[in-house]
Amino acid sequence: TQLLEQSPQFLSIQEGENLTVYCNSSSVFSSLQWYRQEPGEGPVLLVTVVTGGEVKKLKRLTFQFGDARKDSSLHITAAQPGDTGLYLCAGLYNFNKFYFGSGTKLNVKP
Amino acid sequence: GAGVSQSPSNKVTEKGKDVELRCDPISGHTALYWYRQSLGQGLEFLIYFQGNSAPDKSGLPSDRFSAERTGGSVSTLTIQRTQQEDSAVYLCASSLGLAGTTDTQYFGPGTRLTVL
Numbered sequence: 001t002q003l004l005e006q007s008p009q010f011l012s013i014q015e016g017e018n019l020t021v022y023c024n025s026s027s028v029f030s031s032l033q034w035y036r037q038e039p040g041e042g043p044v045l046l047v048t049v050v051t052g053g054e055v056k057k058l059k060r061l062t063f064q065f066g067d068a069r070k071d072s073s074l075h076i077t078a079a080q081p082g083d084t085g086l087y088l089c090a091g092l093y094n095f096n097k098f099y100f101g102s103g104t105k106l107n108v109k110p
Numbered sequence: 111g112a113g114v115s116q117s118p119s120n121k122v123t124e125k126g127k128d129v130e131l132r133c134d135p136i137s138g139h140t141a142l143y144w145y146r147q148s149l150g151q152g153l154e155f156l157i158y159f160q161g162n163s164a165p166d167k168s169g170l171p172s173d174r175f176s177a178e179r180t181g182g183s184v185s186t187l188t189i190q191r192t193q194q195e196d197s198a199v200y201l202c203a204s205s206l207g208l209a210g211t212t213d214t215q216y217f218g219p220g221t222r223l224t225v226l
Binding site for chain 1: 114143145150151152153154155158166169201203212214215216217218219220
């Protein structure tokens with residue numbers, strides 16, 4: 001059973017388009033992290049959100065944690081080919097361990 | 111090196127053989143995690159260490175899987191009598207503080223295990 005569901009699973013868009021990736025659960029998380037992973041490498045942390053309703057911006061990336069701390073979204077504005085990769089959300093459950101979503105594979109075409 | 115290193119980078123083995131995967135965390139990091147990732151999928155938690163002890167082994171898929179950490183540093187993940195379903199990328203991560211906090215996990219490049 002997947003504790004965190006990500007959607008969409010795959011996304012192929014043109015450079016310059018906007019996109020949103022969703023991470024949903026029926027469980028409450030202490031915090032939630034977003035990672036980006038490129039082929040042959042480990043995931044790299046992009047952001048950690050802790051407070052319900054929190055919004056964080058990282059250049060063209062905007063991350064939001066749901067008010068109830070059960071869901072999160074990642075919005076990318078004016079996507080670039082360098083944004084291509086696997087995006088993973090990970091929720092900290094019971095201050096104990098991280099559960100990862102199944103990932104969203106993003107391809108940005110020049 | 112400054113980052114988390116894992117060895118070997120690739121391992122091909124025959125069904126039924128034992129394999130040992132190694133992780134060298136960032137120096138001074140007290141928490142160490144093992145995950146498993148199937149092709150292009152999310153990460154499946156296996157086990158984490160706080161120092162040399164493993165408070166949570168609940169993610170280990172079966173008793174064929176074991177892990178240890180010595181000296182609060184290097185960790186090895188051992189899979190006995192490998193099965194084809196064990197084929198995956200095994201990722202190790204370390205973090206500075208207490209496991210299970212919002213400390214940043216730094217991941218190694220992984221070991222790709224293929225069981226024929």
